[in-house]
Amino acid sequence: MADSAQELAKKRISRRRFMIVGINAVGAGTALLIAAPIVGSVLSPLFAKRKTPWVLVADISQVPVGVPTAYVVNLPIDEGWTVPPVPRTVYVVKLNLNGSVEMLTLSNVCTHMQCDVHWDINLKQFLCPCHGGLYSITGVNIGGPPPWPLFRYEHKLVGRTLYIRNVLTGA
Numbered sequence: 001m002a003d004s005a006q007e008l009a010k011k012r013i014s015r016r017r018f019m020i021v022g023i024n025a026v027g028a029g030t031a032l033l034i035a036a037p038i039v040g041s042v043l044s045p046l047f048a049k050r051k052t053p054w055v056l057v058a059d060i061s062q063v064p065v066g067v068p069t070a071y072v073v074n075l076p077i078d079e080g081w082t083v084p085p086v087p088r089t090v091y092v093v094k095l096n097l098n099g100s101v102e103m104l105t106l107s108n109v110c111t112h113m114q115c116d117v118h119w120d121i122n123l124k125q126f127l128c129p130c131h132g133g134l135y136s137i138t139g140v141n142i143g144g145p146p147p148w149p150l151f152r153y154e155h156k157l158v159g160r161t162l163y164i165r166n167v168l169t170g171a
């Protein structure tokens with residue numbers, strides 16, 4: 001009888017043990033309450049739906065047809081966290097297609113290894129200086145190692161003013 005009473009007493013949680021467990025539980029709960037908003041505010045930009053903003057390029061009414069013209073634009077990079085806009089070159093290309101002028105806004109980043117291409121006035125092609133990649137006036141890869149056409153920025157015209165945004169599409 002005395003033995004079983006002793007065993008029962010051992011099995012019971014002592015007051016000291018109860019206090020330790022209670023203090024640890026309260027501490028863990030408090031830490032969680034403090035950490036949750038901090039972790040949430042750090043990670044929330046990753047899950048927020050962001051709209052890529054339109055960025056003003058220029059009044060392009062003077063861009064001649066058939067002559068790609070480069071503009072440098074500070075484009076916001078959509079990384080989730082706020083990062084400063086990055087300067088990017090966009091080529092505005094006006095083409096006369098069966099009497100109507102069509103416009104393209106080409107990225108100058110080579111699709112081979114991301115060197116900067118430029119419009120070569122003598123070749124009348126975009127030339128990549130790194131490995132001799134060539135692109136037509138519409139950005140189609142026509143020579144050298146580039147595997148794809150130049151990417152195009154989404155664009156819109158408001159009157160004579162061109163806006164682009166950092167959304168790239170294929171040719």
Ligand code: FES
Pocket residue numbers: 110111112113114115128129130131132133144145146
């Ligand atoms: S990076 Fe342009 S051809 Fe290689």
